[in-house]
Amino acid sequence: MNRRVFLKSGAMAMLSLGFAPSFLGRAAAAVGSRRKLLIAIFQRGAVDGLNMIVPHGEADYYRLRPTIAIPRPGGEATGSAIDLDGFFGLHPSMAPLKPLWDNHSLAIVHACGSPDNTRSHFDAQDYMESATPGLKATRDGWLNRYLQVSSEGRNPLRGVALARTMPRSLEGRAPALAIGNVNEFGVRGADAAFEAQYENTSDPLLRAAGGDAFAAMRTLRQAAAMPYRPAAGADYPTTPFGKALAEIARLAKADVGLEVAFTELGNWDHHVNEGSVNGQIATRLAEFSRGLAALAADLGNRMADTVIVTMSEFGRAVAENGNGGTDHGHGNAMMVIGGNVRGGIQGRWPGLGEGHRFEGRDLAVTTDFRDVFTEIVGGHMGVSRDGLSRIFPGYAASSRPGVIGG
Amino acid sequence: MKSRVLTGLLVAIVIALASAAELTARNDESRIPNPQSRDEATIIHAVNRLTFGPRAGDVDKVRAMGLAAWIDQQLHPERIDDAAAAALLPALEPPPASADPRELRRFARQQIQSLAAEKILRATYSERQLQEVLVDFWFNHFNVYAGKGRTAEYLAEYEREVIRPHVFDRFRDLLEADAKSPAMLFYLDNWLSADPNAAERLAALRNSGFGTRDSKFRFGLRGRRLRPIPNPQSGVAAAAQGAKRKRGLNENYGRELLELHTLGVDGGYTQKDVIEVARAFTGWTIDRDGTFRFVAALHDPGEKVVLGHKVKAGGGIEDGERVLDILAAHPATAHHIAYQLAQRLVADEPPAALVDRAAARFRTTGGDLREVVSTIVTSPEFLTATVRGAKFKTPFTLVVSTMRTTGATVSDARALVQTLQQMGEPLYMCQPPTGYRNTGDAWISAGGLVSRMNFATRIASGNLPGVMLPANPPSADLALRLGSPEFQRF
Numbered sequence A: 001m002n003r004r005v006f007l008k009s010g011a012m013a014m015l016s017l018g019f020a021p022s023f024l025g026r027a028a029a030a031v032g033s034r035r036k037l038l039i040a041i042f043q044r045g046a047v048d049g050l051n052m053i054v055p056h057g058e059a060d061y062y063r064l065r066p067t068i069a070i071p072r073p074g075g076e077a078t079g080s081a082i083d084l085d086g087f088f089g090l091h092p093s094m095a096p097l098k099p100l101w102d103n104h105s106l107a108i109v110h111a112c113g114s115p116d117n118t119r120s121h122f123d124a125q126d127y128m129e130s131a132t133p134g135l136k137a138t139r140d141g142w143l144n145r146y147l148q149v150s151s152e153g154r155n156p157l158r159g160v161a162l163a164r165t166m167p168r169s170l171e172g173r174a175p176a177l178a179i180g181n182v183n184e185f186g187v188r189g190a191d192a193a194f195e196a197q198y199e200n201t202s203d204p205l206l207r208a209a210g211g212d213a214f215a216a217m218r219t220l221r222q223a224a225a226m227p228y229r230p231a232a233g234a235d236y237p238t239t240p241f242g243k244a245l246a247e248i249a250r251l252a253k254a255d256v257g258l259e260v261a262f263t264e265l266g267n268w269d270h271h272v273n274e275g276s277v278n279g280q281i282a283t284r285l286a287e288f289s290r291g292l293a294a295l296a297a298d299l300g301n302r303m304a305d306t307v308i309v310t311m312s313e314f315g316r317a318v319a320e321n322g323n324g325g326t327d328h329g330h331g332n333a334m335m336v337i338g339g340n341v342r343g344g345i346q347g348r349w350p351g352l353g354e355g356h357r358f359e360g361r362d363l364a365v366t367t368d369f370r371d372v373f374t375e376i377v378g379g380h381m382g383v384s385r386d387g388l389s390r391i392f393p394g395y396a397a398s399s400r401p402g403v404i405g406g
Numbered sequence B: 001m002k003s004r005v006l007t008g009l010l011v012a013i014v015i016a017l018a019s020a021a022e023l024t025a026r027n028d029e030s031r032i033p034n035p036q037s038r039d040e041a042t043i044i045h046a047v048n049r050l051t052f053g054p055r056a057g058d059v060d061k062v063r064a065m066g067l068a069a070w071i072d073q074q075l076h077p078e079r080i081d082d083a084a085a086a087a088l089l090p091a092l093e094p095p096p097a098s099a100d101p102r103e104l105r106r107f108a109r110q111q112i113q114s115l116a117a118e119k120i121l122r123a124t125y126s127e128r129q130l131q132e133v134l135v136d137f138w139f140n141h142f143n144v145y146a147g148k149g150r151t152a153e154y155l156a157e158y159e160r161e162v163i164r165p166h167v168f169d170r171f172r173d174l175l176e177a178d179a180k181s182p183a184m185l186f187y188l189d190n191w192l193s194a195d196p197n198a199a200e201r202l203a204a205l206r207n208s209g210f211g212t213r214d215s216k217f218r219f220g221l222r223g224r225r226l227r228p229i230p231n232p233q234s235g236v237a238a239a240a241q242g243a244k245r246k247r248g249l250n251e252n253y254g255r256e257l258l259e260l261h262t263l264g265v266d267g268g269y270t271q272k273d274v275i276e277v278a279r280a281f282t283g284w285t286i287d288r289d290g291t292f293r294f295v296a297a298l299h300d301p302g303e304k305v306v307l308g309h310k311v312k313a314g315g316g317i318e319d320g321e322r323v324l325d326i327l328a329a330h331p332a333t334a335h336h337i338a339y340q341l342a343q344r345l346v347a348d349e350p351p352a353a354l355v356d357r358a359a360a361r362f363r364t365t366g367g368d369l370r371e372v373v374s375t376i377v378t379s380p381e382f383l384t385a386t387v388r389g390a391k392f393k394t395p396f397t398l399v400v401s402t403m404r405t406t407g408a409t410v411s412d413a414r415a416l417v418q419t420l421q422q423m424g425e426p427l428y429m430c431q432p433p434t435g436y437r438n439t440g441d442a443w444i445s446a447g448g449l450v451s452r453m454n455f456a457t458r459i460a461s462g463n464l465p466g467v468m469l470p471a472n473p474p475s476a477d478l479a480l481r482l483g484s485p486e487f488q489r490f
Helices: A004-017 A022-030 A059-063 A092-102 A121-130 A144-150 A191-200 A203-224 A240-254 A279-305 A369-380 A385-391 B002-024 B040-048 B058-066 B068-074 B085-087 B103-126 B127-142 B151-166 B171-179 B182-187 B198-208 B236-241 B252-261 B272-280 B318-328 B330-343 B352-364 B369-377 B395-406 B412-420 B446-460 B478-482
Strands: A037-043 A052-053 A088-090 A106-113 A158-164 A177-179 A260-264 A306-311 A332-338 A344-346 B285-287 B292-294 B304-306 B309-311
Touching: A004 A369, A022 A240, A022 B103, A037 A106, A037 A144, A037 A240, A037 A279, A052 A106, A052 B309, A052 B446, A088 A092, A092 A106, A092 A332, A092 B395, A144 A158, A144 A260, A144 A385, A158 A240, A177 A344, A191 A203, A191 B478, A203 A240, A203 B446, A240 A260, A240 A279, A260 A279, A260 B369, A260 B395, A279 A306, A279 A332, A279 B151, A332 A369, A332 B352, A344 B198, A369 A385, A385 B330, B040 B058, B040 B068, B040 B304, B040 B369, B058 B068, B068 B127, B068 B446, B085 B103, B103 B127, B103 B151, B103 B412, B127 B151, B151 B182, B171 B182, B171 B252, B182 B292, B252 B318, B272 B304, B272 B318, B304 B318, B309 B318, B330 B352, B352 B369, B395 B412, B412 B446
Parallel strands: A037 A260, A037 A306, A106 A344, A158 A177, A158 A260
Antiparallel strands: A052 A088, A106 A332, A306 A332, B285 B292, B304 B309
8 A cells, every 4th residue: 555545545534533634634745845853752750551552462461460450441431441453452541542543643662672671760761862772871862863963054943852951862962952932942131242152152062052042042033923823623731741742843833943852751650559540640641642642633734744752761560569559660662653654563562471571570672662763763754874873873773663654 | 176187187188199299290281279279269169169159258258267277167067157047047837737638739839839948048048058069969869859749748857857967977877867768768669668478467467456447558556547648640549549459569769779879870789689678678667647667567577688798587677777787888889979979079070089089988987978078179189270160050059159149138039949940950849869960961951051041131130039139239241240151160
């Protein structure tokens, strides 16, 4: 099936379900005409991937999680997994993402993660963001290296994090920006005199950061001239995460040169009272999913050129702990969303039986998270093989998880 | 008196080292000034690092006193009268008697605001500046997140009784005070961690008349139990879901104790060690009155092996104390603590030789933190020209140093608390156990500079509520000075 036919049939399928898939309908005509965009979303604190993308076909899942497992689809009146393929299901709070699954623009790579076995949040986030697991000396993040490899131009708006401080993924030599929101990004008062101070300082780091600040200010002043109104149907959560996603959409539409955007949602470290169909994880996943669905709806036909990828530093132990929560584990699930995404469950499922678990307790990793990154940066962003070897030093993807391309 | 002599001795050694270094110096950059120096740049540098920034007149005062004597005084805060600063701190609201979750949430929000304001006032006005610099350092080392459950209720006591009294104490004492603090027990979940086989013992305890029949968490005598945990994220009464569950092991504290508090992530421990440490701390929990309590019925009495040391079966509270002994005496801990202190006080990548000497001092003094800090701040590396202005101010240091350099009167710190939120360092609200970093790579960014320039402009224009500049009009270029690249460093 070629891309055009797929997109159209996907759109028709959604229309028949009563959804308004504006991006797919228009995408068919617009493919290839625009700048590619990658939106990376970090679930900091290690989301419980087994309660997010539920292996409801696994008896061990229910045996090891007597109080927090998500019931089999249709199992409980109070809520149960939303079936995807007869074996996996979405947490019921993730219903907003089901239409994206149905039209094949949501790929899920389960049992995905790092070859490094650390269960330290700090190290595992560091490794995922530097994309060099086990190597702490790497100074820059993988998204920054993408910016370094793909262009020499110094536009700090090519890479933007909606965050108060620069995330590790975007740290590095290529200019990038961390901002709280678009409107407040500007210097009131003597901006020319400030600019001169930063131009003339002998401090190279502050000269570069200052230069980027003033360049970005000029561009954003235009983008922020009008108040932002999301597209119809984009129902963002009224939380900092929802606002950050809306700002990403705003920058994407304002054509400021955005190629890589980053934001994050924390508070997944549920050692105690994680909850099941209700409770802490349900609340978190509801905000997360509603945000992603709103972003996709807001970007509309730009989704044809956009890939959204979600990640979390590691998964959580297969068995629940003694406090109705889960301790740090290993493999997790990543989601990839976009018009150019090959929807479905990708990667190999190792099973949850004792012999198949990592160190006897955690979901094993069958897909290196860098394989997913590599396929997105290569297949979607169009980076050459040579560029990939600079973005992922010392690593050649062993397999294509198959998340990009129809 | 004894430590003054010791400091004098150290200073003498430093002078000797410094002159030796000067003899061998090949270029100006590696010239090391005499710590008795009256040289302005040297004094400014030392004041910058050991305080939240010089106020008008501070440099002259240090020169008159002598740099070494001033450093020695800062190392002994108990010798510094601080009544004036203490009088400026508003009284804190006591935790509510009510168990109503809404009331507790309101209190938590209020308490975090008040404590954040207090932290800013203290850092601005206290004469015990090095102590407050180190309180900030150790709070981040032993970070707790006030937004999690009941942590905010324990926060005031945590900083006042666990962190501040121990910043010049033995590390082992700080570590134990921290391990037994309700704030840390709650934040890293150890209060809930129990021997998975404890259920039967608990049942026996219940039958013998302890606890009320339907209480969810039986800790104390006479049926005292913890109030349900308000859950700020979901609004769901989290404890209600836990009702039917049996309690068991929770590794959260054990892991961070090894990774962050003591050995460091490369300190050579394994997942097995994490579990053994967690087992040793089972039963370390919080009583209903909000104090530490060891509950033997929740403790795993089996043998543990931690980093190759056997902790024999049948122990109680001493299992955890023994683990703290092992960790505090471990060479990796000495190195980790020395490295981190040198990173805060000297440079983002501190000189290896200095870290080694500070770690050696840690080991030979049984982890005396005053001696470790003294070793660092009286070292030639501390005063060397290459490290001057090499640190980048965290938002907290920037805001407080701005108050100090302008001589501003802070009558209400709420606007400053808000500023720190916008700059990405909301006080007491750092969620991960790593705390806020004090290195430049964490804070240098285009967006961060924009916030700093805007803050400088607002301060200089007298436009920040609760902050008043001195009567004589500030110089025309105050905003530019406060927002300059140079003022962001120290």
